[in-house]
Amino acid sequence: MGKYTLPTMPYAYDALEPHIDARTMEIHHTKHHQTYTDKLNAALEGCSSEIQNKDILDILSNLNQVPEGQRGAINFNGGGYDNHRLFWNNMKPNGGGEPGGSIADAIKGSFGSFSDFKEKFSSTSAVIQGSGWGWLVYNPTSKKVEYKSMPNQTSPRTEGLIPLLGCDVWEHAYYLKYQNRRPDYIASWWNVVNWDEVEHRFSQAK
Numbered sequence: 001m002g003k004y005t006l007p008t009m010p011y012a013y014d015a016l017e018p019h020i021d022a023r024t025m026e027i028h029h030t031k032h033h034q035t036y037t038d039k040l041n042a043a044l045e046g047c048s049s050e051i052q053n054k055d056i057l058d059i060l061s062n063l064n065q066v067p068e069g070q071r072g073a074i075n076f077n078g079g080g081y082d083n084h085r086l087f088w089n090n091m092k093p094n095g096g097g098e099p100g101g102s103i104a105d106a107i108k109g110s111f112g113s114f115s116d117f118k119e120k121f122s123s124t125s126a127v128i129q130g131s132g133w134g135w136l137v138y139n140p141t142s143k144k145v146e147y148k149s150m151p152n153q154t155s156p157r158t159e160g161l162i163p164l165l166g167c168d169v170w171e172h173a174y175y176l177k178y179q180n181r182r183p184d185y186i187a188s189w190w191n192v193v194n195w196d197e198v199e200h201r202f203s204q205a206k
Helices: 022-044 056-061 068-090 101-111 114-126 182-192 195-205
Strands: 132-139 144-151 162-168
Touching (some): 068 162, 101 114, 101 195, 114 144, 114 182, 132 195, 162 195
Antiparallel strands (some): 132 144
16 A cells, blocks of 8 residues: 655745744644654555555545444544645635635625625634534535534545635644634634635635
């Protein structure tokens, strides 16, 4: 089987300052994301070659194909691997603002306005109990974008949804700078959102 490796960061650890501090980014990437990567590889070793040879996106989209003994580990660590791979690219220096293009139209169609979407995303993600993620997803069934909160590292892909924009609200994503002020972290995170990447994902999802 091919081993998954830690993706390289698309920018320097300090590139998102002052919104997300360099030390948090470094620990988040080199420790947490590395751990999910390593444990995903370990869990896949207990699976058949058929499963091992599938892409992690295919595996997460159909977890029932994974042996029950490995399913929980792959759901958690495979989700953690893919979620963070998306997360780094969801952000960029000098990001933020409002989206344009088709994703802006889709958000308006589903939420009424960008400001209404931003409020729903922020307020709902801020009160996720314990650890988890807030997501803007594309629902292939309704052909609309939706907000979806997910617990721990479980990927929206496990529910047939395509993740477009995710905010990691695990404490390790913000605690060094924001301590217990999760709403402040989310408010600051909007300033680094990479809407070009979200638009690209949305065009692929459709």
